[in-house]
Amino acid sequence: MASAVEHSSVLHAAELHERDGGEVTLVGVDRAGRVDAAEFAAALRPDTALACLQSANHEVGTLQPVEEVAQACRAAGVPLFVDAAQSLGRAEVPGGWSYLAGSAHKWGGPAGVGVLAVRKGTRWRSPLPADEREARRVPGFENVPAIAAAAAALVAYRADMAADAPRVSALVDRIRTEVPQTVPDVEVIGDPVRRLPHLVTFSCLYVEGEALLTELDRLGFAVSSGSSCTADTLRPSHVLEAMGVITHGNVRVSLPRGVGSEDVGRFLAALPDAVARLRRTTMNTFETGRRSRP
Incomplete structure (x- = not known):
């Protein structure tokens, strides 16, 4: 399930899930673009595999009630994915998420470097094919210099x-x-x-x-x-x-x-x-x- 105002990449992934036979629940927003935490919690089902809620809307800037939704997801045993691309470095991201994603170009880091944080204890299986390198996490070699530059840029940008x-x-x-x-x-x-x-x-x-x-x-x-x-x-x-x-x-x-x-x-x-x-x-x-x- 996801909010109706998620980034198109999230919504396209949801469409792909539907085409493969899955079900997707979209939760509406108010006129300010904000999800109602109680409505989001009520939409969780026993068979909900993943909930998605952005930290802030990429188009109108409205902050979402991530912490309240995270509490509801935790009580229901549903992992929460938070798209924090717009807020990382600009605002504090509330805790409680299971997965958190960002993009380095948003804070002046190298374009093409994405960040995915997986909270310890959260189940995760990479959608990419594995090979014998990098502990079977991803195929090929990681771009360590670009990753280090992204981290340094985030520290500097956040301070600014x-x-x-x-x-x-x-x-x-x-x-x-x-x-x-x-x-x-x-x-x-x-x-x-x-x-x-x-x-x-x-x-x-x-x-x-x-x-x-x-x-x-x-x-x-x-x-x-x-x-x-x-x-x-x-x-x-x-x-x-x-x-x-x-x-x-x-x-x-x-x-x-x-x-x-x-x-x-x-x-x-x-x-x-x-x-x-x-x-x-x-x-x-x-x-x-x-x-x-x-």
Whole structure:
């Protein structure tokens, strides 16, 4: 079982399990993108083999009730897999998980290095074919230098974020507050308090997300739209759909290390005009098409 807002890799694994004859239970979320711990616990069954819950949503930044869910899973004898890719190095991950996964590129480590922590005493069998090396854990040789670099990068990144997270979080609060004040018909998405410090998502009515991204990119701002794991497709975000919020015209801002107040100020100053221009273009196109109909 899993939450409905897990990363697409988790949901695709669940689909594969179904195709092989298994059953998958998806637990919904509220409008902030947060799972209800009691609802998640109630969905556990005697034959549940694995529960999956992200530490924080990769798209809207909402923190999940991992510790409460872990307690319920432990009582039911169900191992809990936690996707902590978005939170490792940025926020503390509550305990109680059985398996925990992350990706080094998220904290400035080498791309291609993944981390899987298996709690002692938890059953684990690698899905990869074994050979005679590396104690039959994985085939081939481990990339020790990249693994060491990933660990060193995580230590350094975590120290930086511990000092800088309050400042970055205040900048996100500024975006969450000022965008609805300066841009009409905008919905800021995600939990305003129980969230990651660096991430904010909002949706603008009457604007296509990709068009807004192109306009903001022209102005010097690198932001994202749609699902963070399918941003190169035109598919609506499964996260926003599960939350029941606007799925088009959304912008996801992820503040990087070293971002300054002046950077956020420039973004907030440029955004209203960019949205207004696109809305005028959309309206003009609509009016032209309406007048041209027979």
